[in-house]
Amino acid sequence: MAGRGAKGAAAELRRLADRLGALTATSAPARGLFAGRPYDLGVCGGFASEPSADLIRQADVVLVVGAGLNQFTTSFGSAFGPDVHLVQVDLADRATHPRVDRHIRGDARVAAAELLAALDGHPTPAQPWGGAAARAGEGPLQHARPAGDDVTADGRLDPRSVMRRLDALLPADRLVVSDGGHFIGWANTYLELPAADSITLVGTAFQAIGLGFPSAPGVAVARPDALTVVVTGDGGGLMGIADLDTLVRSARSALVLVVNDAAYGAELHQYGSQGLDREVMVIDEVDFATVARGLGASAATVSRLEDLRAVGEWLAAGAQGTFLADLRVSPTVVAPYIREIVERTLVRR
Known part of the structure; x- marks a missing residue:
């Protein structure tokens, strides 16, 4: 299991996993590090698909390289089985999580190379996990997620079907910049990434919203x-809307996806479920497409899946400049990671 601290050792870790017959996964910020590798499970923790999470919990040994093992990567302690042997390679002086059984201080690339050298003379397993994880080799389990409906009962879009459709439209060479908010449960699970460092999660790292637009110009340049x-969401998007102008002025090719549920979705689902006043968590629906056009971008309001045709046409025409898609999604579809947070933290309190 690799984190961003292992991005410079991607090639060595791929070879090591093949040599050991291991399954692979990453932390959320390192998604894409094992892209395209057979027996890759995708992301570990709250963003994992159910089949991937099931296999991760069955592991006898987990080698963690360059990942801090925070509460989200470990699913609040439930990502790994109770008898797992956890080995951590990291530059930190000591283990970063109490579940670690053995901590090795070292550089990810050096450690991976040393482990590969130590395996000289040892046979390579005929198949990973002795064949017990054959389903992981049949197709990428990270994509085994609900397809979603075209339209939900309230008449708005299902964010799962929207993201699945967008993933098919977008070119493989993509860099995702994500704000923080409920919607990270969709973009961070349905949009495939080509390599390590293909996603920027500044908002999530700081546990704050409104940092999507401010992060984007740097990535684009x-x-x-x-x-x-x-x-971005509509709440965080409004907080950082000034930097949409910066993005329009600086980006050669940028697509903005506003996951617009007319609410502060994370608060609505986390705290509204605890009985707090939902009215203060609701936002008047904002016409982001009109705002974007006023700043010089192309834009479309997406109320039905067929409206995504405008995104496809912009991509086919060369994807020049900035295009904003105002995705009118339903607040009734709750991301699995939010359910996990509610069940494991807020309910206990």
């Missing part, structure tokens, strides 16, 4: 060769 995909 640093990698003008790739499509920058900015994902």
